[in-house]
Amino acid sequence: MFSQCGLVSLLDTMPAASTGTVLVNDHLNYWGGRRVKPTDEKNAEPVFEPATGRVLCQMVPCGAEEVDQAIKSAHTAYLKWSKMAGMERARIMLEAARIIRERRDNIAKLEVINNGKSITEAQVDIDIAWQCIEYYAGMAGQHIQLPGGAFAYTRREPLGVCVGIGAWNYPFQIAAWKSAPALACGNAMVFKPSPMTPVTAVILAEIYKEAGVPEGLFNVVQGGAETGTLLCHHPMVAKVSFTGSVPTGKKIMEMSAKGVKPVTLELGGKSPLIIFKDCEMENAVRGALMANYLSQGEVCCNGTRVFVQREIMPQFLEEVVKRTKAIRVGDPLLKDTLMGALISKPHLEKVLGFVAQAKKEGARVLCGGEPFTPSDPKLKGGYFMSPCVLDNCRDDMTCVKEEIFGPVMSVLPFDTEEEVLQRANNTTFGLASGVFTRDIGRAHRVAENLQAGTCFINNYNISPVEVPFGGYKMSGFGRENGQVTIEYYSQLKTVVVEMGDVDSLF
Numbered sequence: 001m002f003s004q005c006g007l008v009s010l011l012d013t014m015p016a017a018s019t020g021t022v023l024v025n026d027h028l029n030y031w032g033g034r035r036v037k038p039t040d041e042k043n044a045e046p047v048f049e050p051a052t053g054r055v056l057c058q059m060v061p062c063g064a065e066e067v068d069q070a071i072k073s074a075h076t077a078y079l080k081w082s083k084m085a086g087m088e089r090a091r092i093m094l095e096a097a098r099i100i101r102e103r104r105d106n107i108a109k110l111e112v113i114n115n116g117k118s119i120t121e122a123q124v125d126i127d128i129a130w131q132c133i134e135y136y137a138g139m140a141g142q143h144i145q146l147p148g149g150a151f152a153y154t155r156r157e158p159l160g161v162c163v164g165i166g167a168w169n170y171p172f173q174i175a176a177w178k179s180a181p182a183l184a185c186g187n188a189m190v191f192k193p194s195p196m197t198p199v200t201a202v203i204l205a206e207i208y209k210e211a212g213v214p215e216g217l218f219n220v221v222q223g224g225a226e227t228g229t230l231l232c233h234h235p236m237v238a239k240v241s242f243t244g245s246v247p248t249g250k251k252i253m254e255m256s257a258k259g260v261k262p263v264t265l266e267l268g269g270k271s272p273l274i275i276f277k278d279c280e281m282e283n284a285v286r287g288a289l290m291a292n293y294l295s296q297g298e299v300c301c302n303g304t305r306v307f308v309q310r311e312i313m314p315q316f317l318e319e320v321v322k323r324t325k326a327i328r329v330g331d332p333l334l335k336d337t338l339m340g341a342l343i344s345k346p347h348l349e350k351v352l353g354f355v356a357q358a359k360k361e362g363a364r365v366l367c368g369g370e371p372f373t374p375s376d377p378k379l380k381g382g383y384f385m386s387p388c389v390l391d392n393c394r395d396d397m398t399c400v401k402e403e404i405f406g407p408v409m410s411v412l413p414f415d416t417e418e419e420v421l422q423r424a425n426n427t428t429f430g431l432a433s434g435v436f437t438r439d440i441g442r443a444h445r446v447a448e449n450l451q452a453g454t455c456f457i458n459n460y461n462i463s464p465v466e467v468p469f470g471g472y473k474m475s476g477f478g479r480e481n482g483q484v485t486i487e488y489y490s491q492l493k494t495v496v497v498e499m500g501d502v503d504s505l506f
């Protein structure tokens with residue numbers, strides 16, 4: 001019903017959109033301030049709507065010539081943008097945030113159709129995106145240094161053209177988390193979304209343009225590993241910020257090393273959530289659900305190793321299983337759906353494979369872990385599964401060691417604080433962690449001793465844009481959000497000013 005629509009007019013028709021009806025035929029590349037037709041349409045790859053398995057659009061990867069055009073257009077815009085006063089940039093970014101807020105429901109719908117997550121979650125993601133842009137717009141004005149007397153001073157200066165490479169789990173939000181601090185510092189950006197979720201980043205590009213950024217300041221190139229490689233190697237690129245898997249993160253770092261380009265790596269995790277017997281049980285159960293089931297479990301910082309103190313294990317399991325079984329899985333565009341479809345058929349099979357392997361290794365499936373077919377016939381080709389709780393887990397099991405990236409919670413008993421800290425830290429990952437306890441001393445002691453970039457005390461997976469987010473160990477480095485991120489998108493210049501004569505040693 002929506003075929004042949006441009007993205008802007010597509011957004012206009014979104015209030016009427018339902019699962020299984022939208023087709024995106026417009027160009028998904030964006031540079032020089034407009035959408036750009038891909039050159040090599042014979043390389044097109046189908047993109048699927050996760051809830052139905054239907055083809056939503058074609059993704060045509062950008063080649064070297066197109067990547068070069070996008071980067072050059074970013075560089076031209078960078079020369080203008082970086083010379084504008086911070087306050088002027090802030091005004092434009094605030095306008096972009098306002099437009100996103102105004103179109104939030106329609107952008108969220110498109111995100112659901114492309115990604116499969118529930119509409120309630122997608123709306124939160126879009127809210128976080130505009131909040132992020134608003135937050136960094138507020139900071140843009142703070143980079144002015146005022147001189148006085150004989151002095152030295154430092155200037156925070158932009159890096160130049162930054163590349164953002166995104167994952168498929170938070171397509172719009174990742175584009176905002178990377179572009180907002182980059183642009184606020186005076187940089188330009190070329191962003192490559194995941195080939196599985198190419199649809200919404202271009203809307204952000206259009207909104208920045210509408211808000212008044214110079215043409216070419218935020219650009220979108222489509223493609224997968226090859227296009228990503230071209231971006232990382234391009235000599236005019238000053239920085240790469242990446243969200244995705246550890247193996248790809250290592251490649252990004254290697255490629256960037258060749259050009260001595262700084263990188264931000266936002267990689268995977270296998271985060272521990274530790275629940276002590278003195279916890280407030282109701283909140284601990286809610287926390288465990290929040291730590292495992294957002295976005296069908298496809299969240300890098302999920303607390304998928306749930307350590308529960310032995311004495312409260314039966315009570316915890318009973319509650320968690322009861323609530324997991326009650327999660328409504330189905331059409332992600334319906335308000336009362338709590339879990340949508342996984343990103344793709346191969347990914348669904350991979351997640352189900354982890355459950356099968358867990359059973360083989362001795363875990364007990366307390367609920368879920370099965371393919372799920374909603375009753376609505378249009379969803380029969382969708383990539384749904386029932387959320388799963390695994391009991392009888394041991395630290396050496398595959399399901400406890402590897403990132404599953406699906407709605408699968410592994411529960412492990414523990415006895416003492418010392419023991420659980422050692423086990424929680426016994427991983428190469430270190431993205432996030434959590435602890436539930438009423439003992440304030442214990443809470444802070446555990447937070448200090450967990451090797452992770454974030455520790456949630458008595459909650460999990462909340463991410464206000466004011467707080468930094470990023471990993472320890474192989475979960476990456478650099479931070480997104482919070483004031484500190486300004487340091488990752490700028491460089492510091494020291495200016496030493498002599499007001500008198502030079503006192504020469506020679």
Ligand SMILES: NC(=O)C1=CN([C@@H]2O[C@H](COP(=O)(O)OP(=O)(O)OC[C@H]3O[C@@H](n4cnc5c(N)ncnc54)[C@H](O)[C@@H]3O)[C@@H](O)[C@H]2O)C=CC1
Binds near residue numbers: 251266300
């Ligand atoms: N936020 C996170 O930490 C995420 C972690 N993952 C993990 O990664 C697994 C695989 O997901 P993928 O999307 O395939 O992750 P990926 O790491 O392969 O891809 C992430 C992004 O990097 C790009 N890319 C891939 N190879 C590249 C290369 N050689 N050079 C430059 N760019 C390249 C991709 O096109 C995509 O835009 C998931 O199952 C999950 O375990 C996935 C998504 C998000």
Ligand SMILES: C[N+](C)(C)CCCC(=O)O
Binds near residue numbers: 169299462
């Ligand atoms: C929004 N939040 C904190 C739930 C997840 C964002 C990180 C990611 O998985 O890309």
